[in-house]
Amino acid sequence: MPERRASARPKRKRDAAATREAILEAATRRLATQGYERAGVREVAADAGVTAALVNRYFGSKEGLFAEVIARALDMGHLLRDGRANLADQLARVVVYGGEDAPDGVLTPLLLLLHSAAEPRAIELFRRDLDRTQLRLLAEHIGGDDAAVRAAMVLAQLTGFAILHHVLRPEAFADARGEKLVALLSKSLAACIG
Amino acid sequence: MPERRASARPKRKRDAAATREAILEAATRRLATQGYERAGVREVAADAGVTAALVNRYFGSKEGLFAEVIARALDMGHLLRDGRANLADQLARVVVYGGEDAPDGVLTPLLLLLHSAAEPRAIELFRRDLDRTQLRLLAEHIGGDDAAVRAAMVLAQLTGFAILHHVLRPEAFADARGEKLVALLSKSLAACIG
């Protein structure tokens, strides 16, 4: 994918679709790292190489913009692509190392969730999507008795680990080697996937 | 403890200590439910039955106010009171059922963390407190090799579970019985506590 950022932009003029996409990408990044409140329309616009006025023209308001961001960012189907043999290790590796191979990175949806937790409207969107698609899919891959509850437990562990590893970053995690974290997380996940 | 809220307050006049405490309680509630950004000094003051000017007089600034809220809410020492025999089960039970026996409830510090995750200053306060006291204390109770990393893993699991159970509330958790959740979480925690 070609680089599309603010500095020395190739002056993509009068291409509504590309502009809209650039705004969505910038908004996703801002929302994932700063949360709903701190993510300003001005900053999003600047990242996308446009002005705040244009963002509001396309998405109506700040809320409309981020509603669309959340809706398209939550899809975690790519995490469950192939064999469910060592699913625990597979998931652990993705969360520890950030999952750069995925569309928006595995980190993005988790950070979106975390940083939008104070926003009731965002929470409701998350719950709906989880119950209807993500957790259902995960439960199928896990299988066995109480698959639904255990799938939610897995998501809880992934969420909690991501928060500490990527947001709070306590010394213990910063000092530890990646493989040590993978081993510990994988073992904990296996206790639920088992 | 006598009721002390905004409506028809008993006109506690000129009692600095009580006023200060009322402000701290109100600030804790606001910060836990709304996060740093949405929690306004005006609203906190109104909840406590005073004005914003007085809040700033006591705590210097919004940041000073919430720094004190976080500092006193994060103390989780009471979770590790007695025997570390079945620590996993003990912790799981507290998080599943909310831990009403604790000072502010176990839920409050977790919600504080969750809802302030987008605020760099709040995050920094959390990390400092965790590294210096909470995680160190937890690591001592766990013991063994890599106690520091495993303590952080335990905190990650508790955090993640609390988020799903108390904030997102997916159907799978809402439907499940408490003891089922305790069993699953306890098993996962044991994988880290060893």
Added chain:
DNA sequence: GTCTATAAATGGATAGAC
């Protein structure tokens, strides 16, 4: 389709009266 300029609102902080 995109910008500049600006209006309108919010919210944190301060000064000074009582």
Added chain:
DNA sequence: GTCTATCCATTTATAGAC
């Protein structure tokens, strides 16, 4: 010890030019 009134920075949103 507490309030009223005000200042000031920030930020969303809009109007209108190009």
